[in-house]
Amino acid sequence: MSATILRLWWIGAVAAVLLALPAIVRVGAPGMSNYLLNNYGIGSLVWVAFALSYDLSVGHAGTVTLAHPAFFGIGAYTAAVLSTGTHAPFLAAVVVAVVLAGAAALVVGALFFRLSDVFFAIGTLGVAFMANIVAVNWQSVTKGALCITQIPHPQGAADLTGRYYLILAIAAVTALVYVALTRGRVGRALAAVRGDEGLAQTFGANPFVYKMLAFVTGAMLAALVGVFQAHHISVVCPDTLGTFYTLNLLIIVFLGGVGTMRGVVLGAVLFTIIPELARFAQVLAQLVYGVVLLVVVLYAPDGVEGVLQRALHRRRGPVSIWGRETAGDPAEPKT
Amino acid sequence: MNAAPARRASSSADIALDIRGLSKRFLGVQAVGGVDLRVRSGELVGLIGPNGSGKTTLMNCITGIMRADRGEVLIKGLRTSGWPAYRIARLRVGRIFQVVRVIPTLTVEDNLLFAVQDLQGDPLWARVLHLPATRRLDAEARGRAEECLSLVGLQDRRRQPAWSLSYGQRKLLAFASTLMADPDLLLLDEPMAAVNPAVIEHLARLIRTFHAAGRTVVIIEHNMKVIFDLCPRLVVLDRGAKIADGPAEDVRRDRAVIDAYFGTQRDARS
Amino acid sequence: MDFVLEQLVNGLTLGSLYALVAIGLALVVGVLRLINFAHGDLFMVGGYLFFLARLGGETPYGVAVVATVAGMALLGYAFERAVIERVLDKTWRVQLVATLAISIIIVNAFIYMWGLNPKMAPTPLAGRFLELGMIRIAAQRLVIFVVAPVAFMAFSMFLQRTRTGRAMRAISQNREACLVVGVDPHRIAGVTFAISAGLAGLASALIVPLYSVQPLMGTLLTFKALAAVIMGGFGQIKGALLAAYVLGVAEAMAAGFLSSSYADLVSFGVMVLVLLLRPQGLFGRKVGI
Numbered sequence: 001m002s003a004t005i006l007r008l009w010w011i012g013a014v015a016a017v018l019l020a021l022p023a024i025v026r027v028g029a030p031g032m033s034n035y036l037l038n039n040y041g042i043g044s045l046v047w048v049a050f051a052l053s054y055d056l057s058v059g060h061a062g063t064v065t066l067a068h069p070a071f072f073g074i075g076a077y078t079a080a081v082l083s084t085g086t087h088a089p090f091l092a093a094v095v096v097a098v099v100l101a102g103a104a105a106l107v108v109g110a111l112f113f114r115l116s117d118v119f120f121a122i123g124t125l126g127v128a129f130m131a132n133i134v135a136v137n138w139q140s141v142t143k144g145a146l147c148i149t150q151i152p153h154p155q156g157a158a159d160l161t162g163r164y165y166l167i168l169a170i171a172a173v174t175a176l177v178y179v180a181l182t183r184g185r186v187g188r189a190l191a192a193v194r195g196d197e198g199l200a201q202t203f204g205a206n207p208f209v210y211k212m213l214a215f216v217t218g219a220m221l222a223a224l225v226g227v228f229q230a231h232h233i234s235v236v237c238p239d240t241l242g243t244f245y246t247l248n249l250l251i252i253v254f255l256g257g258v259g260t261m262r263g264v265v266l267g268a269v270l271f272t273i274i275p276e277l278a279r280f281a282q283v284l285a286q287l288v289y290g291v292v293l294l295v296v297v298l299y300a301p302d303g304v305e306g307v308l309q310r311a312l313h314r315r316r317g318p319v320s321i322w323g324r325e326t327a328g329d330p331a332e333p334k335t
Numbered sequence: 336m337n338a339a340p341a342r343r344a345s346s347s348a349d350i351a352l353d354i355r356g357l358s359k360r361f362l363g364v365q366a367v368g369g370v371d372l373r374v375r376s377g378e379l380v381g382l383i384g385p386n387g388s389g390k391t392t393l394m395n396c397i398t399g400i401m402r403a404d405r406g407e408v409l410i411k412g413l414r415t416s417g418w419p420a421y422r423i424a425r426l427r428v429g430r431i432f433q434v435v436r437v438i439p440t441l442t443v444e445d446n447l448l449f450a451v452q453d454l455q456g457d458p459l460w461a462r463v464l465h466l467p468a469t470r471r472l473d474a475e476a477r478g479r480a481e482e483c484l485s486l487v488g489l490q491d492r493r494r495q496p497a498w499s500l501s502y503g504q505r506k507l508l509a510f511a512s513t514l515m516a517d518p519d520l521l522l523l524d525e526p527m528a529a530v531n532p533a534v535i536e537h538l539a540r541l542i543r544t545f546h547a548a549g550r551t552v553v554i555i556e557h558n559m560k561v562i563f564d565l566c567p568r569l570v571v572l573d574r575g576a577k578i579a580d581g582p583a584e585d586v587r588r589d590r591a592v593i594d595a596y597f598g599t600q601r602d603a604r605s
Numbered sequence: 606m607d608f609v610l611e612q613l614v615n616g617l618t619l620g621s622l623y624a625l626v627a628i629g630l631a632l633v634v635g636v637l638r639l640i641n642f643a644h645g646d647l648f649m650v651g652g653y654l655f656f657l658a659r660l661g662g663e664t665p666y667g668v669a670v671v672a673t674v675a676g677m678a679l680l681g682y683a684f685e686r687a688v689i690e691r692v693l694d695k696t697w698r699v700q701l702v703a704t705l706a707i708s709i710i711i712v713n714a715f716i717y718m719w720g721l722n723p724k725m726a727p728t729p730l731a732g733r734f735l736e737l738g739m740i741r742i743a744a745q746r747l748v749i750f751v752v753a754p755v756a757f758m759a760f761s762m763f764l765q766r767t768r769t770g771r772a773m774r775a776i777s778q779n780r781e782a783c784l785v786v787g788v789d790p791h792r793i794a795g796v797t798f799a800i801s802a803g804l805a806g807l808a809s810a811l812i813v814p815l816y817s818v819q820p821l822m823g824t825l826l827t828f829k830a831l832a833a834v835i836m837g838g839f840g841q842i843k844g845a846l847l848a849a850y851v852l853g854v855a856e857a858m859a860a861g862f863l864s865s866s867y868a869d870l871v872s873f874g875v876m877v878l879v880l881l882l883r884p885q886g887l888f889g890r891k892v893g894i
Contacts, residue, residue, distance in 0.1 A: 064698055111881070121701055123877075126877075127873075129869065129873070130870055134870075137867060184473065186459075189452070191440050191449075192438045192449050196438055196439070200438070201400075201420035203450045203451075204424040205449075205453040209459065247705075250705070284717065287709075287710060287717065289709070290713060293702065293705075297706065298691060298695070320440065
């Protein structure tokens with residue numbers, strides 16, 4: 001069988017399992033089916049979509065942004081405000097949230113992409129802090145630390161199964177956009193911009209355009225996930241906007257395999273399943289995550305995907321730019 | 336060379352590169368001071384001079400990596416001072432760097448595909464949607480890439496990631512990428528540095544063929560044999576200033592040039 | 606008028622805090638080329654160290670200050686040799702994520718140890734107020750206004766007059782040349798970190814009596830220190846110092862005249878403004894610290 005057919009079979013199988021998951025779970029574990037579907041099924045898909053949207057910027061454009069939760073938060077709060085205030089339908093919240101997040105990302109990008117490397121990250125760190133402060137203090141809209149509660153479930157998808165299929169659709173859309181931006185000409189351009197921005201310019205590529213594309217698209221997708229999450233757990237609090245989720249995103253992306261779709265999806269699923277199985281106390285969990293992130297980024301920056309690729313293809317070198325120096329540094333010669 | 340599309344006939348009156356009074360100071364040193372240089376379309380010019388004479392800085396100012404403090408750069412008659420590097424590149428200006436640079440995570444073939452794609456002017460939204468027109472452009476580019484790779488001898492490595500290549504192979508890849516981009520004005524910064532004699536011969540042949548098709552080439556080199564073999568015209572910089580500019584035989588014998596390199600008079604005075 | 610003066614005093618207090626923390630960060634950035642996202646947490650750790658050193662009021666203030674500074678310096682040196690060394694040779698992306706992870710580890714460790722409730726460590730001077738003209742200020746603030754400049758001067762003299770200080774300045778200008786000449790990079794790295802930790806410790810020993818200490822207080826401070834360092838011209842000590850005071854006063858004014866909860870937005874806004882108008886920082890591009 002050719003590689004393409006094999007891949008199609010694989011995708012088909014995964015899709016079939018995902019589509020049938022509610023039924024599978026109900027038959028396989030009838031007592032726990034709601035719990036499983038909610039925490040594992042929906043939970044993983046939320047993180048898959050959120051992490052893929054993040055990886056566009058971090059793994060493909062090479063821009064480490066610390067402001068990603070802010071866009072998720074824009075989505076969540078927009079949905080919360082619109083649905084509790086005006087009873088707007090889900091789709092309307094999506095449209096407004098995505099537009100708002102996109103606009104915010106355009107502004108942030110325009111302000112900070114002129115800065116190189118770390119300075120961009122610092123700027124986005126500031127954005128995250130500021131978003132958190134606004135969320136806490138703009139109480140007339142966000143109700144501050146009291147959170148916005150009693151957000152209704154989406155009409156037409158109010159029960160758990162319905163919400164599962166909704167997030168499945170969202171994750172599929174995210175995956176599709178991810179594939180569109182990371183293959184072909186755009187994918188090549190992003191790889192060039194993250195690998196050696198100066199060299200990319202030598203061939204006529206405008207790095208700003210590509211960074212913005214990844215950043216703004218990622219922001220809009222994050223907002224989409226945020227809208228879902230608001231309608232799903234029915235509560236939106238200010239800490240969704242700060243740096244809290246950034247740790248989770250970083251762990252998923254690095255543990256799984258930064259810049260690779262399979263790696264990021266794997267990381268998202270692992271990140272959902274393992275804590276559920278382990279049931280850590282909150283503080284200890286964050287501490288462990290921090291340690292894991294530190295160890296991974298220093299000693300195995302290509303994550304599980306890197307290990308897999310090395311095992312499957314017997315590659316000796318790194319998979320991503322994180323495992324080595326970037327522009328100008330020659331590798332060990334391989335005749 | 337079949338890899339290139341048909342060249343337009345260039346009249347010798349075309350000035351490919353016109354540098355007027357260019358000065359650049361950085362890290363506390365006057366790297367380039369008041370340099371004038373005119374290169375006609377189709378010329379092959381060698382840019383030489385002792386270490387630290389400002390050659391690379393000059394090249395950086397031409398390609399837009401650095402911004403000159405004073406003076407102007409005109410490329411094909413357009414005033415490009417202050418333009419970002421990518422905009423200058425789109426005028427079909429190519430550059431090969433002193434320490435070789437490739438896109439490490441892309442395959443050899445993809446490096447070449449990237450080299451040409453942002454010079455073809457197809458819109459971004461078409462690329463995002465992976466429209467058939469875009470895919471057709473890529474298919475054509477793949478064909479050309481095969482030819483360019485054959486010219487440098489890397490065709491068997493087309494699927495290998497660029498970081499796995501040796502230094503010499505990366506040099507060849509950089510050359511192939513430049514061929515792919517097919518610039519009208521090519522600037523090479525020490526292309527023969529750190530490679531063995533066989534590769535030097537290969538690269539020299541490539542440069543000659545490239546130039547023979549009507550393109551303008553400016554080469555910075557320290558390898559004197561190569562420079563004297565290749566370049567009919569030499570420009571010499573010393574400590575940021577131009578001290579000689581003319582036919583190679585004359586420049587070789589120029590007193591000021593010999594002094595700059597061997598420092599006889601300067602050393603004797605100090 | 607006295608309201609303005611009051612805010613000015615607040616601003617200078619805040620500025621002194623930011624300055625002590627920021628010049629430590631500028632030193633690390635300039636000498637080690639490391640942008641340490643865990644830097645603000647040094648201040649937090651110093652705060653707890655001070656709290657412990659005070660033993661509830663048993664130890665005299667001066668002794669507690671010295672103990673905090675010395676303790677932080679030692680911790681800083683050890684921390685650099687044990688953890689930071691492994692990060693120094695990595696790319697900026699890895700350093701970014703690694704120092705972020707370190708910050709998360711430190712903060713959560715302290716939450717686990719101390720809980721989220723703030724701890725107070727007041728000193729007699731914090732409770733005693735002086736009438737200066739039209740305003741009342743806590744005596745502790747006067748201590749800050751005296752000690753901080755002394756610390757800056759001592760730091761400056763260290764950089765100019767001592768061998769280690771000169772080595773640091775040399776490394777920040779040209780690292781390769783220094784290695785060739787035989788400067789021991791590991792020792793310098795350790796000392797650099799020790800100094801920046803000591804400065805942060807001094808800052809916390811001065812400020813904590815006025816406020817309190819809790820595990821999350823370092824994270825926003827990191828950002829403000831970064832903002833000051835960036836505004837001052839990257840890695841330059843004097844620039845960071847001045848920028849820190851500008852930030853402190855601007856924030857206090859915003860808190861006083863606009864809204865205290867939005868005061869933190871000021872540092873962000875000021876940084877954005879400076880970056881847009883003068884990207885090389887307020888003091889231009891100089892080589893070295």
